[in-house]
Amino acid sequence: MSGFTPEMRARAEKICSLYPQVRSALIPLCHLAQEQAGYLREDLMIEIAELVGVTPAEVYGTASFYDMLHTEPVGKYLVGVCTNIACLLQGGEELLEHAEEKLGVAPGGTTEDGLFTLEDMECIAHCNKAPALQVNYRFFGPVDEEAFDSLIDDLREGKLVDEVPSHGTLIRQERSAPIALTMEEVLQERAVSDAAIAQRKAQAQN
Amino acid sequence: MEETLERTVPKIVTSRIGIEGSHTLETYLTTGGYSALRKALTTMTPEEIQAEVMTSNLLGRGGAGFEVGRKWSMLKNSPLRYLVVNGDESEPATFKDHMLIEGDPHQLVEGTIITAYAVGAARAFIYIRGEFALGLERVQRAIDEAYSYGALGRDIFGSGFSLDLVVHPGAGAYICGEETALIESLEGKRGYPRIKPPFFPAVIGLYGAPTIVNNVESMSNMPWIVNNGGAAFASLGVGRSTGTRIFALAGHVNRPGNYEVEMAKLTFRDLVYKPEYGGGMRMGRNVKAFIPGGVSAPWFGPDQLDLPLAQDDVAKAGSMLGSGSIVMMDDHTCMVRAAWRITKFFHRESCGQCTPCREGSGWIEKMMRRIEMGAGRESDLDMLLDACDNIAPGLSWPPAQTTICVLGPSIPSSVVAGIKMFRDEFLIHIKEGGCPYGR
Amino acid sequence: MADEITFILDGKEIAAEPGELIIAAAERNGVYIPRFCYHPHMPSVGVCRMCLVEVKGPRGFSLSPSCYLTVTPGMEVVTDSPKVKKAQNGVLEFLLVNHPLDCPVCDKGGECPLQDQVLSYGPGESRFVEEKRHFEKPIALSSLVYLDRERCIQCDRCTRFASEVALDPLIEFVGRGDHTEVATFPDHPFSSYFSGNTVQICPVGALTAKPYRFKARPWDLDQSESTCTTCSLGCRISVQSSRGEITRYLGVDSEAVNHSWLCDRGRFGYESTNSEHRIAKPLLRGREGVLEVTWKEALTKVASLIKDAQNRSVPVAFIGGSNFTNEGIYSFVKLAREAIGTGSIEARVGGDVSPSLIFGTTSATINQVMSSPLIVISSQDLKEALPVLYLRLVEAKRAGARIIEISETVTEVSKISERIAISQLEFAQFLEGVSIESSAAERLSKVLDDLNLLDMPTFVLGRASYGASSNLIERIASRLLNRIPKLSFLHVMGSGNIRGAYELGAIPGFSYGRVTSKLSAFGASNIVEILELAASKETLLFLLDEDLNASTLPSDLVDRALSSSTVVSVASLRSKITDLAEVVLPVVAAGEYDGTTTNIEGRVTRVSARVTPKGLSQEPSVIANEIAREIGIDLGKYEPSEIFQEIVSNCSTFGNLTYNMLSSDRFADGVVVPLSTTEVALKARRRLDPVATPGLLSTEKVGPAITYIAEEEVTPLVNDGSRRAAHVNFEPSFDLGISPTDSGKIRILVEKPLYAPSAQLDASEAMRSLTSEAVAYIAPDLIDSDRVGDTVTLRRGDGKEVEVGYKVDGSLPKNTIRLRIGANHDLLNIVDSSANATFVTLGDK
Numbered sequence A: 001m002s003g004f005t006p007e008m009r010a011r012a013e014k015i016c017s018l019y020p021q022v023r024s025a026l027i028p029l030c031h032l033a034q035e036q037a038g039y040l041r042e043d044l045m046i047e048i049a050e051l052v053g054v055t056p057a058e059v060y061g062t063a064s065f066y067d068m069l070h071t072e073p074v075g076k077y078l079v080g081v082c083t084n085i086a087c088l089l090q091g092g093e094e095l096l097e098h099a100e101e102k103l104g105v106a107p108g109g110t111t112e113d114g115l116f117t118l119e120d121m122e123c124i125a126h127c128n129k130a131p132a133l134q135v136n137y138r139f140f141g142p143v144d145e146e147a148f149d150s151l152i153d154d155l156r157e158g159k160l161v162d163e164v165p166s167h168g169t170l171i172r173q174e175r176s177a178p179i180a181l182t183m184e185e186v187l188q189e190r191a192v193s194d195a196a197i198a199q200r201k202a203q204a205q206n
Numbered sequence B: 001m002e003e004t005l006e007r008t009v010p011k012i013v014t015s016r017i018g019i020e021g022s023h024t025l026e027t028y029l030t031t032g033g034y035s036a037l038r039k040a041l042t043t044m045t046p047e048e049i050q051a052e053v054m055t056s057n058l059l060g061r062g063g064a065g066f067e068v069g070r071k072w073s074m075l076k077n078s079p080l081r082y083l084v085v086n087g088d089e090s091e092p093a094t095f096k097d098h099m100l101i102e103g104d105p106h107q108l109v110e111g112t113i114i115t116a117y118a119v120g121a122a123r124a125f126i127y128i129r130g131e132f133a134l135g136l137e138r139v140q141r142a143i144d145e146a147y148s149y150g151a152l153g154r155d156i157f158g159s160g161f162s163l164d165l166v167v168h169p170g171a172g173a174y175i176c177g178e179e180t181a182l183i184e185s186l187e188g189k190r191g192y193p194r195i196k197p198p199f200f201p202a203v204i205g206l207y208g209a210p211t212i213v214n215n216v217e218s219m220s221n222m223p224w225i226v227n228n229g230g231a232a233f234a235s236l237g238v239g240r241s242t243g244t245r246i247f248a249l250a251g252h253v254n255r256p257g258n259y260e261v262e263m264a265k266l267t268f269r270d271l272v273y274k275p276e277y278g279g280g281m282r283m284g285r286n287v288k289a290f291i292p293g294g295v296s297a298p299w300f301g302p303d304q305l306d307l308p309l310a311q312d313d314v315a316k317a318g319s320m321l322g323s324g325s326i327v328m329m330d331d332h333t334c335m336v337r338a339a340w341r342i343t344k345f346f347h348r349e350s351c352g353q354c355t356p357c358r359e360g361s362g363w364i365e366k367m368m369r370r371i372e373m374g375a376g377r378e379s380d381l382d383m384l385l386d387a388c389d390n391i392a393p394g395l396s397w398p399p400a401q402t403t404i405c406v407l408g409p410s411i412p413s414s415v416v417a418g419i420k421m422f423r424d425e426f427l428i429h430i431k432e433g434g435c436p437y438g439r
Numbered sequence C: 001m002a003d004e005i006t007f008i009l010d011g012k013e014i015a016a017e018p019g020e021l022i023i024a025a026a027e028r029n030g031v032y033i034p035r036f037c038y039h040p041h042m043p044s045v046g047v048c049r050m051c052l053v054e055v056k057g058p059r060g061f062s063l064s065p066s067c068y069l070t071v072t073p074g075m076e077v078v079t080d081s082p083k084v085k086k087a088q089n090g091v092l093e094f095l096l097v098n099h100p101l102d103c104p105v106c107d108k109g110g111e112c113p114l115q116d117q118v119l120s121y122g123p124g125e126s127r128f129v130e131e132k133r134h135f136e137k138p139i140a141l142s143s144l145v146y147l148d149r150e151r152c153i154q155c156d157r158c159t160r161f162a163s164e165v166a167l168d169p170l171i172e173f174v175g176r177g178d179h180t181e182v183a184t185f186p187d188h189p190f191s192s193y194f195s196g197n198t199v200q201i202c203p204v205g206a207l208t209a210k211p212y213r214f215k216a217r218p219w220d221l222d223q224s225e226s227t228c229t230t231c232s233l234g235c236r237i238s239v240q241s242s243r244g245e246i247t248r249y250l251g252v253d254s255e256a257v258n259h260s261w262l263c264d265r266g267r268f269g270y271e272s273t274n275s276e277h278r279i280a281k282p283l284l285r286g287r288e289g290v291l292e293v294t295w296k297e298a299l300t301k302v303a304s305l306i307k308d309a310q311n312r313s314v315p316v317a318f319i320g321g322s323n324f325t326n327e328g329i330y331s332f333v334k335l336a337r338e339a340i341g342t343g344s345i346e347a348r349v350g351g352d353v354s355p356s357l358i359f360g361t362t363s364a365t366i367n368q369v370m371s372s373p374l375i376v377i378s379s380q381d382l383k384e385a386l387p388v389l390y391l392r393l394v395e396a397k398r399a400g401a402r403i404i405e406i407s408e409t410v411t412e413v414s415k416i417s418e419r420i421a422i423s424q425l426e427f428a429q430f431l432e433g434v435s436i437e438s439s440a441a442e443r444l445s446k447v448l449d450d451l452n453l454l455d456m457p458t459f460v461l462g463r464a465s466y467g468a469s470s471n472l473i474e475r476i477a478s479r480l481l482n483r484i485p486k487l488s489f490l491h492v493m494g495s496g497n498i499r500g501a502y503e504l505g506a507i508p509g510f511s512y513g514r515v516t517s518k519l520s521a522f523g524a525s526n527i528v529e530i531l532e533l534a535a536s537k538e539t540l541l542f543l544l545d546e547d548l549n550a551s552t553l554p555s556d557l558v559d560r561a562l563s564s565s566t567v568v569s570v571a572s573l574r575s576k577i578t579d580l581a582e583v584v585l586p587v588v589a590a591g592e593y594d595g596t597t598t599n600i601e602g603r604v605t606r607v608s609a610r611v612t613p614k615g616l617s618q619e620p621s622v623i624a625n626e627i628a629r630e631i632g633i634d635l636g637k638y639e640p641s642e643i644f645q646e647i648v649s650n651c652s653t654f655g656n657l658t659y660n661m662l663s664s665d666r667f668a669d670g671v672v673v674p675l676s677t678t679e680v681a682l683k684a685r686r687r688l689d690p691v692a693t694p695g696l697l698s699t700e701k702v703g704p705a706i707t708y709i710a711e712e713e714v715t716p717l718v719n720d721g722s723r724r725a726a727h728v729n730f731e732p733s734f735d736l737g738i739s740p741t742d743s744g745k746i747r748i749l750v751e752k753p754l755y756a757p758s759a760q761l762d763a764s765e766a767m768r769s770l771t772s773e774a775v776a777y778i779a780p781d782l783i784d785s786d787r788v789g790d791t792v793t794l795r796r797g798d799g800k801e802v803e804v805g806y807k808v809d810g811s812l813p814k815n816t817i818r819l820r821i822g823a824n825h826d827l828l829n830i831v832d833s834s835a836n837a838t839f840v841t842l843g844d845k
C-alpha cells in the first residue's frame, strides 16, 4: 500500500499541470485517490501533499472540509438519499428510513458486506425528481420504496455497472486537451491579442 | 435531462434542452453553436461586448442578482485576471444549472470563452459541484471538443485570442457556492469565505489576482446576447428585470421542473397554476406558504402569489428571487418541520469560520428540533428570535449580519418567517408535545 | 508622526497611523475592544466576531470587525452603542454553546479571556439547555502540547501561528462547521520549534503545555520580567513561579526583540532549573570518590589548587561563562585577570569570531535589519541558531522585505528567501575578485549594489559551518566593508551572553571595556589552543558552567584536555565533566539570579531572580569573589547592581547606563551598547494585552511583571559621545587559502541543530526526547543508489574516522556532506575548524 498506481500518478501529474498554482489540484487529486482506493488512504494523502507542495496535515485539513472526501473507508456504493426541503416535501425522510431498514445501517454506516454506505444528503439539485438519491454520484429519482429495493438488488447483482461506476467523480472525466499556454505565454499572447483588437478598433473607426 | 418547457416564449438558454444529443458538439453546431464566439472574437472588441452586456442589464443568476455588466466594469486592471464560473449549485431546491450543465455544456463553454475575452481573463475555470459527476464529464468533453474545434487553446478562430479553460470539481460543500469560498476552494483550500469589504474578487480574487465570478446561467446567456444584441435582451421583461430566466419549481406542484420564462411578465401564481408550467398544486390542495428564491429567502404566504417574477418587486415584498428556485408547500405541510429541516441544512453547511454562524446554526437547529419533537417551551420562541437577531441584527430584509458571509443571515430566514407566519402552529407543537401533522 | 491620519472614535477625533487597524488604533487611545482571534503579531482573520463595532459606510452604520478594517481618514466608528453591546453579548453566548463550563478544573481558569469577557461583556445567565458537543479528553498534538478539543473556540490562532508565523503548517482545522477541530495528520506530530507559542496565545484552556499542566493556578503565580539566555538573541520573558518553583515562561511583547514569541527550547528550558540533574552542593573528589562538602571546604581546595599552580608555573585557564550574567562574567574576568593573573579566559567555546570584527565594525540592531527592504544573510540556518530571529524574518518577509540568503545548502530560511547557492568560501573569493559561477556572481553583484543604495545597509553574518574557520567570515566582512562602507552587521553568535563576554573581556587578548591585554604567558589565543595546551601539559582548568561535550569541539580534544588537567567545574547540572572534576562548585540556573545580560546586538537587559537558588548553589559573581577572597584578594562588590555600576565605570561602551534605568518603563526592552545613535526608535511598549499574552495581566493582579520605575526617576540616557569606546581596528586575518587540488575532495559542512545534545536539554524532562540524532546528509553523487546499510564512515586525511547514519540530500552541491550534530558526539573528531574547509573521504567508496 504505497501511493498512487503508475497510471493514477500520471493522471495526477497531468491534473497538476492544469493550474497556475499547483495547490489547486488538491481536491481533484483527492477524487483520484478515492477512485483508486475508495477513500483517502493516508499514504495517498501523503503523496498528494508531496505533489501539490503542502504538508499532509494541510491535505487532511482541506479534505475533511468536504463531504465527498472520506478519510475512513466506505462501501463500494455510496447511497446518498436527499432529505432536503424539496425531497422532504415528497417523502425523502421516509425514503431514508426505508433505506436504513433495507440496508440495516444508519446514515454514515456501511453494510457488513462492505457494499453499501448510506448517507443522508443535502440537496443534490434533482428536486424535480423528488424524492431523489445518488449512488456514487449518479442520479436516481423519483424513488419510492419499491424502486429503492430493486435498485439495491440490481446493484448487488452487478446489473448497473455501466450506470454506476465505482466512486471517484473523475472516473470518466479525463481531459484530453493539454494546456495550450503557460502563464508566461499568456502574458505574451495578451500583447499579441491586444494588438489584434486595436487593429480591429482602428478598422471600425475607418 | 428531458424537461417540460414552454415553447412559445423566447428560449435564450434552454433552446436545446430536450433535443436528443443536446450536449454534443455536433448538435451544438447544427443549432448555431459557436457563431456568437466567432462573431465576438473576430468582429468585436472586449469593450463592445461589455457594452452589449451592460445594455442587456442581465442580472446575475447565481443568487445576488447583481448586474453582470456592472460587475465586469469593476474588474481591476491587471495583466493577470481570471474568470471563474460558478457551477456549484447547492442552494436547496435549485436545479437549473444542473440542467444547463448536463443538457447544453457547449453553450456554457461558449459563454465562458466570450466572457473571458470580454474581461481579458488569462485563464478560465468552471467550478462544478462534485456531485454532478455526469455534468463534469459532459463539460470536460465539451471543452475537449472545443479545443479540437479551435474554440479553445491558441489563437482561437484566428483572432489572436488564446484561452485555456479548465473544469474543476468541487467535493461537497454548499458554502463553496459563495464566490470567495469558491475561490479558496479552487485554490485547494478549505472553503472559507473571505471577508468583504475591504476586497472583492474583482480586486483580489483567485491567486490574489482580479477575478470575475459568474453563475452558469449567467454565462449561458452570453451567446444569445452577442448574437442578438443587448437591446434585444433588454426588450424582454420589465424594468430592471430583463430577459428570460429559468425558475426551478419544486415541492407540492403537479409538474415540478425548470421553466424559462420572460422575467416580470408572469406572477408566481401563473407559474404554479398554468398548465404549461406547474399545473397547479398537488391533489388540488391550497398553498400554505412558498419559498420564492431558495431556502435562504424568507417565506411568502398565499397573499404574495400575485407578485410578478421580478427581482425588485420580490425584494420590496421582503424576500428575494435568489437562485431562481421556488418551493411550494401545501396546507398539509408542517411548517415547524419545514423550518427545522432548513436550519438543519445551514447547520450542516456552515463553514464554521465565524462564531455566530458556526454556533448559532447548531443552537437554532437544536431548538427547532426540540420543538418539532414536542419538547419545546413557549419561551423558546423568543429565544429563537433573539438568537436569530444576534446573527442578523434587526431581523429585517435585506438582513444586517454579524457574520462574515451571508450564509449566516440566511439561517434566520425560515425560522423567523415560520414563527411570524405560523406562531400558532409552533405553539401547538409546544402545547401538545408533538406535531399535529403526525410526526 | 508626519503622516498621521485622524478618525472619529465614539464621537471623538483621534489620531491613527496609516494602515492601522481600528482595534489597534482604539487601543492606543485607551479604548479596549474585546477580541479573541485578533493578535497584534499575526495577520487578522476576523472570524470570532467579538470585535464587531459600528463603522459608517455608504449605507449607514454597519457592524464590522475592527480587527480587520484599517482606519481611513474621517472614518466614523462606534464601539459602545447598544447594537455593539448586543452583538458582543451574542457572540459570547454563541461561544458558550459548545464550550464546557469547567473553569474550576481548567488550567486557564483565573486567566481566561473567555471567562473574563463573559464577566465583563457577556450575558447574565445561560439560556442554553441543549447538549454540548463532546470529545474524548485531551489529546497530545506533540510531546509538548496537549489539546482539549471541547474547550476550543476555533479562533484560528494556533493554526494561523503554525502556518503563517512559524511556517510549520502541521496543525490544521479538520472537519467543518461546529465539528471543526484542530488536529495533526495521523502520526505526524506538531513538531515545530515554536509549538509553545500556541499555548501562550490560546485564548481559552484548549491548548496546554505538558510541563505546565496541572502545575499551578494562575492566582498562585508570581512573576518577574527577565531575558531568556538560551541563545544569544535575548528574548524577553516573564518568568512565573508558584510555591518556589518555576512553572512557566511566557514571551513578552518586546518591540525590539521577540514580539511576544519564544522558541520551545527557550520556553521549556526552565525544566532543567527544577530538575534532579541539578548540583545542589559543592563536590570534592577524594580518595573515596566524590563527596558533598561545605562551601568552605570546596573553596579551600580551589584556593590550594590555584596557589599550587601559581607556585609551580602551571597554566591556569578559564573556559566558558557565556551563560552567566554580565556581572558573573565580569567577576570571573577580574578573578582570572587580576586575582590570578591569567589571560587565558575564553568564553567563545563555540568558536565565535575575533573580537576585532565585533569591536571594529558597526553592529546592526535586529530592528534595523528587519525594517530594511533588503535583508541579506550569510550564516548557518538561523532557525537552528537563533530561532526567534527566524520568526522575525518571516514577519519581515510578510511585511514586504526581500530576503537574500547566500547559502550552498537549503535551509529553513530558504523558504522565505531567494537563495544564492554558493559556499562562504566562494562568497569570499567572489569578494576578492576570484571568478565564481557566473550567474551567482551576477546576482551577488546586483544584491550588493542594491544594498549599497540603502541609507542603512545591514548584513546578517555568521559561520555557515563549524567545519571551517571563523576567519572566513572576517574576510567576508572586510571585503564587504570595502564595497559598502556604511554596512553594519548583525552577528550570528553562540550561546547566551556571548556578546557580553566580548565586552567584558572573557576572551584572550581583550579585557573588559574593549581594552587590549596581553595573552597569558602560555600564549593560547583561542579555545582550541587552550585545550591543546591543557592536553599537552599539566593545567588547572576552570570550566564556567560550560558543557564542553555539547560544544562544537572535537570530543577527542576535549577528552584529552580534561583527562590531563585538573578541572574545577562551576556547574549547575551534572554532566560528564562534573563527573571527572576535582571540585564542583554549584552555580545558580536560569530564574535564580538577578543581573543583566547582553544579546547579539549589544542590547543590555535585565534578568531577574524568581525563585531561590537550588540547594547551596551561588551566583557566579559570589563564587568568583569567594575564590578571590580565599586566595587573599578582595574583588569588592557582590550585589549585581553594584557590580553593574562598576562595569559601567570601567567600560565606556556602557555609557551612563544605570541598573535602575534598565528597570524603567522606557528601557524595559534594554539599551544597546555601545550607545548607538542609529537604533530605530522603539514605540512605547504595548500594554500587556491579556489576550495577546494571556497570563500577564491576570498575574499582574498579584504583582507586576517588572517593577517599573517612572522615567523621571531615572537618570536620562546620555549619548553625547563623551564616553566613546576605545577605537578598535578591524584587522581580519587573510592567511587562509584553498588549494586547487582540494576541489575534487569531499567537503563537510557542520551544523548544530537547536536540539543538539547538552546537559541542559538532558535535564529538561519534556524536551529530552527531542534531542537530535547525528546525521550525515550526503550529496547524491557520493552514494550508490543501491547501497545497503544505514551508516557511512567518514575518514579524514590523518586517518581519523567516524561512523554515522546518513540520508541522501538532493539539494546539496556535488562532493559535499552536511553533518548535523547529534547524540554521537565523536562526529566532531573529523572536523578541522581551523582550516578553510574540512575534507574527508567516504570510508567505503
Ligand SMILES: Cc1cc2nc3c(=O)[nH]c(=O)nc-3n(C[C@H](O)[C@H](O)[C@H](O)COP(=O)(O)O)c2cc1C
Pocket (backbone or CB within 6 Å): B059, B060, B061, B062, B063, B064, B065, B066, B068, B071, B086, B087, B088, B089, B090, B091, B174, B175, B176, B177, B178, B179, B180, B213, B214, B215, B216, B218, B219, B405, B406, B407
Ligand atoms: C452561501 C452562498 C451560496 C451560494 N451558492 C451559489 C451557487 O451555488 N451558485 C451560484 O452561482 N452562486 C451562488 N452564490 C452566489 C455567489 O456568491 C455569486 O454571487 C454568484 O456566483 C455570482 O454570479 P452571478 O453574478 O452571475 O449571479 C452563493 C452565495 C452564497 C452567499
Ligand code: SF4
Pocket (backbone or CB within 6 Å): C034, C035, C036, C037, C038, C045, C046, C047, C048, C049, C050, C051, C052, C065, C066, C067, C068
Ligand atoms: S477576534 Fe476579532 S478580532 Fe477577531 S473577529 Fe474576532 S473579533 Fe475580530
Ligand code: FES
Pocket (backbone or CB within 6 Å): B193, B350, B351, B352, B353, B354, B357, B358, B403, B404, B405, B406, B407, B408, B409
Ligand atoms: S461561516 Fe460564514 S457566515 Fe458562517
